[in-house]
Amino acid sequence: MSCAQASGRARWRSGMIAVLTWLLLLPVCSAQSADVTADADWHFRYELFQMLLEQSGVRPVSSVRDVLNDPARSVIVLLGRLDGVLPPRSIESFCDQGGAAILATDQTYSAGRICEFRNGPAEALQTADRYQNYTDCIRITDIDGDHPLMRGVSSLVVNRAGWLSKPRWFLRDWKVAARLPRQSRPPGAAGQPVLASLPLDSDRESAGRLLVASDPSLLTNGMLWHGDNAILAINAGRLLAEGDRDQMLFIVDGSILGSYRNSPLLNSDPSSMPPLPEDLPEPETQTMLRAANLFIRNAEESNLLNEAIANQPRHISEPSYRRALLFTVLILALLIVIWKLAATGPTPHPAMPVREMKSALALTSGQQIRATEFGLAASMLARELCRELTGLPDPAEWQRLLSGNAASGTAVALKKSHQNQLATVLNLAVNTRTVHISRRRFETIGRTIQQLRQLHREGRLLASSERPTQP
Numbered sequence: 001m002s003c004a005q006a007s008g009r010a011r012w013r014s015g016m017i018a019v020l021t022w023l024l025l026l027p028v029c030s031a032q033s034a035d036v037t038a039d040a041d042w043h044f045r046y047e048l049f050q051m052l053l054e055q056s057g058v059r060p061v062s063s064v065r066d067v068l069n070d071p072a073r074s075v076i077v078l079l080g081r082l083d084g085v086l087p088p089r090s091i092e093s094f095c096d097q098g099g100a101a102i103l104a105t106d107q108t109y110s111a112g113r114i115c116e117f118r119n120g121p122a123e124a125l126q127t128a129d130r131y132q133n134y135t136d137c138i139r140i141t142d143i144d145g146d147h148p149l150m151r152g153v154s155s156l157v158v159n160r161a162g163w164l165s166k167p168r169w170f171l172r173d174w175k176v177a178a179r180l181p182r183q184s185r186p187p188g189a190a191g192q193p194v195l196a197s198l199p200l201d202s203d204r205e206s207a208g209r210l211l212v213a214s215d216p217s218l219l220t221n222g223m224l225w226h227g228d229n230a231i232l233a234i235n236a237g238r239l240l241a242e243g244d245r246d247q248m249l250f251i252v253d254g255s256i257l258g259s260y261r262n263s264p265l266l267n268s269d270p271s272s273m274p275p276l277p278e279d280l281p282e283p284e285t286q287t288m289l290r291a292a293n294l295f296i297r298n299a300e301e302s303n304l305l306n307e308a309i310a311n312q313p314r315h316i317s318e319p320s321y322r323r324a325l326l327f328t329v330l331i332l333a334l335l336i337v338i339w340k341l342a343a344t345g346p347t348p349h350p351a352m353p354v355r356e357m358k359s360a361l362a363l364t365s366g367q368q369i370r371a372t373e374f375g376l377a378a379s380m381l382a383r384e385l386c387r388e389l390t391g392l393p394d395p396a397e398w399q400r401l402l403s404g405n406a407a408s409g410t411a412v413a414l415k416k417s418h419q420n421q422l423a424t425v426l427n428l429a430v431n432t433r434t435v436h437i438s439r440r441r442f443e444t445i446g447r448t449i450q451q452l453r454q455l456h457r458e459g460r461l462l463a464s465s466e467r468p469t470q471p
Contacts (some may be wrong), residue, residue, distance in 0.1 A: 044221075045265070046252060052237040052247075053248055059246060059250060064256075073244060074096070075236055075249055076101040078251050078255075081105065082111070088110075091210075097207075099208045100245060109167075113170040115174075118162045120189070120214075121134070126183045129141075137159050143178045148197075148239055152235070155228055156228060159217045163192035163194055164192060175197045177196055178195040195214075196213075197209065236267060280375060378435070379431065379435060381449050389456055402412070418461060421451070421452060425452065
């Protein structure tokens with residue numbers, strides 16, 4: 001493996017960690033900002049996708065000429081209005097020479113020999129294909145699981161999407177990643193592609209990538225929570241930024257954007273992020289779990305031990321080198337066991353201090369988070385559930401109201417099994433120490449929290465004379 005490839009893989013892992021952390025923390029931040037006047041445009045912007053690309057090693061630039069003159073190091077992102085931005089032939093030539101580009105619009109636009117964009121909105125005729133029962137908000141399940149964009153994706157959600165059709169005067173073989181349902185209207189939209197990658201004319205191995213989509217909202221901040229759109233964004237960012245690319249031209253509706261760090265909506269206080277609209281569903285736990293699984297799987301496939309053995313120093317014999325590596329792994333495993341045993345001791349229950357919120361820049365530029373540390377995410381999910389059950393922000397009140405053993409408790413679970421589950425979640429919520437849990441344990445806790453939240457909303461979880469109410 002070359003140094004450039006190793007560096008690229010390290011940059012991509014770092015970006016994955018940062019974006020996954022932000023996706024896990026965003027619901028908590030938005031829930032704490034109900035009293036802040038929020039910019040309604042946040043949900044239609046692209047800061048999270050910009051962050052994913054920048055953390056993968058590409059920096060935003062404003063010079064179109066610099067990007068077009070150095071395709072092998074460049075990425076072009078064109079979203080929204082495409083008419084009059086860049087000529088289609090320039091984009092095609094850019095990708096043929098090693099550049100990577102994505103074009104996404106729901107407006108009518110002829111992209112020359114690339115494709116034809118048809119404006120919508122396409123509407124689903126069958127109820128099963130409608131997301132939240134909106135006809136123009138469609139759940140896409142007709143996907144190609146072998147396509148690199150669809151790795152780990154089982155469904156997508158599009159909002160007032162158009163569709164793609166092949167060029168009129170040029171024959172091109174597509175690799176379609178996702179299609180609209182067969183039962184759609186207008187008739188011309190039925191079964192048509194909404195996401196595809198296109199092969200390039202160049203036969204050179206250095207040819208780049210060209211992705212097209214008929215709905216730019218797939219990558220907006222507000223839509224990443226729905227379906228598996230977050231995983232799609234991770235896959236798209238990885239494909240676009242892989243290799244030695246280190247500069248990016250990010251254009252939305254004809255305007256060149258700078259770094260996400262310069263966004264007016266990302267100031268020093270992440271609690272000022274706007275809350276999600278009340279009529280939209282909360283992020284699905286399964287979506288976050290699939291995003292976490294995708295990252296872990298890619299880390300496991302990196303084959304680090306074999307790569308280390310392949311780089312064996314010449315002056316050390318192979319048996320000695322292997323023993324040294326295995327001995328190092330054994331020491332690390334022993335340290336992890338001791339670490340976890342130390343974290344399983346008795347937990348005090350004082351009132352949880354207010355946790356200082358970090359800035360968006362600190363979240364992305366701080367030290368890397370180890371892939372196995374899901375304790376922070378699990379604790380935050382547990383606290384969010386306790387706030388929903390009690391309607392109160394104070395951990396001491398959670399302990400008083402939700403503990404089945406507390407003498408002052410006023411709410412208990414109807415079933416013994418639910419009491420045990422609730423006790424586990426409560427312990428996570430009020431614990432003030434760092435908790436280290438495995439990925440499998442994190443998945444189990446996520447399913448438990450989702451089940452308890454559903455039971456609570458159906459009125460089948462708590463029974464008391466003073467049922468906690470929302471303030």
